[in-house]
Amino acid sequence: MGLTAKYCINCDHTLSTDKYYCPVCFSDRLEEKRLSGRGEIYSFTNIYAVPKPLADQAPYYIVLVDLEEGLRVTARYNGDHVEIGKKVELESIDRRAYYFRPIGARERD
Numbered sequence: 001m002g003l004t005a006k007y008c009i010n011c012d013h014t015l016s017t018d019k020y021y022c023p024v025c026f027s028d029r030l031e032e033k034r035l036s037g038r039g040e041i042y043s044f045t046n047i048y049a050v051p052k053p054l055a056d057q058a059p060y061y062i063v064l065v066d067l068e069e070g071l072r073v074t075a076r077y078n079g080d081h082v083e084i085g086k087k088v089e090l091e092s093i094d095r096r097a098y099y100f101r102p103i104g105a106r107e108r109d
């Protein structure tokens with residue numbers, strides 16, 4: 001389990017989308033790399049009105065996380081206190097949704 005992204009072997013740029021060439025140097029020498037899964041909260045919102053299948057989970061936080069590698073991802077937040085700039089790490093990926101928790105938080109059972 002983890003986050004991956006393509007990066008350019010030619011110029012070391014990490015791509016934010018799944019392209020077939022580097023948007024910086026136009027090289028097609030791309031490889032997949034594993035990301036650290038760590039970053040900090042850029043912004044967040046609290047979701048109260050949800051579709052029916054998620055009704056038992058509301059309210060919950062959606063956060064924008066700036067990853068150490070320079071990419072920004074949208075994720076769910078598993079933690080009590082949320083604030084901009086808070087250090088977070090990837091906890092899990094479930095049905096293509098990312099779940100982040102504060103760094104140092106204990107594993108959930």
Ligand SMILES: [Zn+2]
Pocket residue numbers: 008009010011012013022023024025026027
């Ligand atoms: Zn490049």
